[in-house]
Amino acid sequence: MTAWLAERVLAYGSVGIVALVLLVPALEAALPIVGALMPGQAAVVLGGLFAWHGHIAIETALLAALAGSVLGNVAGYAVGRRWQGRLSARAPAGTRRGRYTEQAVGLIERRGAGAVFVGRFTSVLRTLVPMLCGASGMPLRRYLLWSVLSSAVWAPAFVVIGYIMGPAGPG
Template structure:
């Protein structure tokens, strides 16, 4: 435990938070939330590191990492997607993703940032379908900053509850983060189902006059 406290008091902790948040943007195996939550819990439990700098490092790292993911999608998957044959399942899926991002890109980007693994899939897709980079930067900045604040404060709250017991603080913070991520995913699923149902109803209503005219 003494070594943990020494590390948390070191300026290197900010570089670690930045680096892991950065890698998490395009390499989802890296535990981005866990690192930020741990630093936040330590900030409240033992007084170091500085929670404000932790949040800033996490947000900047996430923002930069997401842009690497966007670049991978644009330059690696974009050319492949453009060569897809019309009418194929892959082409239809590509067109659906493109339309969804054009219509609801900002909301999708912000929500996906709170879903481990989902954030990478969305940012890569944004690059592959050619989502405008200025819009991407704007909404990704909102997503990264809000994610940094959310993860840091969850850890800080847990550390405040369990002052002097950083391991319990980390466990509580991680549990709360997973619960919130699950709630976000559930809401996203419900909204997606409703949107698909609305599109089906709309397509059926526009198809009825055409059918009746042919008869």
Template sequence: MHIDAWIESVPPTAVYALIGLIIGLESLGIPLPGEIALVTASLMAVKGVVSPWGVAACAIAGAIIGDSIGYSIGRKGGKPLFEKLGRKFPKHFGPSHLATAERSFQKWGMWAVFFGRFIALLRIFAGPLAGALKMPYWKFLIANVLGGVVWAGGTTLLVYKVGKSIEPWLARFSYVGLGAAVVVGLTSAWVMKRRAAKAHAKMEAEEAAAGQAAPAE
């Protein structure tokens, strides 16, 4: 059963907790389809099954709390935590992925947390990596709250408003909306993987050059 069908199968009152949990775990650093879950719940709000404000509130809470827990874990575990995860889950936490995410933090600082909320793979890195890099918590919290509100709240209300405006074609729109969410997620993942591959190749080239220079010295 796909996650969208699973969410639609649970009682309406449980949808709020489920959305908060899925997005919270994704923000914590566990790769889950948070965007698809959020779009699914928003479409349920269009049908009147749940409240859009309830979905938005739970999604925002899950995003902020999950990121904050991830920050605490990253601050305690440091970079060795990512090295350990990279060995166990190379597809999600490999050295090349970490290098790409770290470059984003070096370039954007606290705003990497904010912008990372909108990029599938970076979203699972933002909290733990901010903690591992010892970013001051007040900076992290500002970007975390802003990112959570804009991404989770904005996505919910956008899907709800659009869905209401074309409610007669809702059955068709549900597939279009979910399809669009999947495309966005896959595109983000593809872009991040390409950048990660380039970063990894650069690291290997630098290590090889350093290895050749060492004997000469």
């Protein structure tokens, strides 16, 4: 899958690479189904690979990954805020789904900052935490602080992993 994607992205040059590194992490956090199809982490690692091969500057890959991560988190938070009441209503109390939803929102309410930070590094949580933070009513300023901090660690870590893997990856 990654090799196929790399070939398609390279057809659009540096614009395609930057779009991949920015949009996939953004869409992953804003629309959870995207994360199941193409994890943002894989796109960011590809950005590092392409940087090693000289298709884009590593700084460009870093900025695109950071911007995509933060923008996606903010969009996911906004979706959670918008659908706050519907989240509980769609998962009836007493059912398994209702209990899981209540537990997840409870976790966000108890461990908000930690959940935001750790969630950025866990594939399933990366797609759900932004929406759950919005739905739980976490204050936007607090959410933004932890979203930016976690993204500022996550984005460089995975771009650098891709850069280090550069000699073995697609070029």
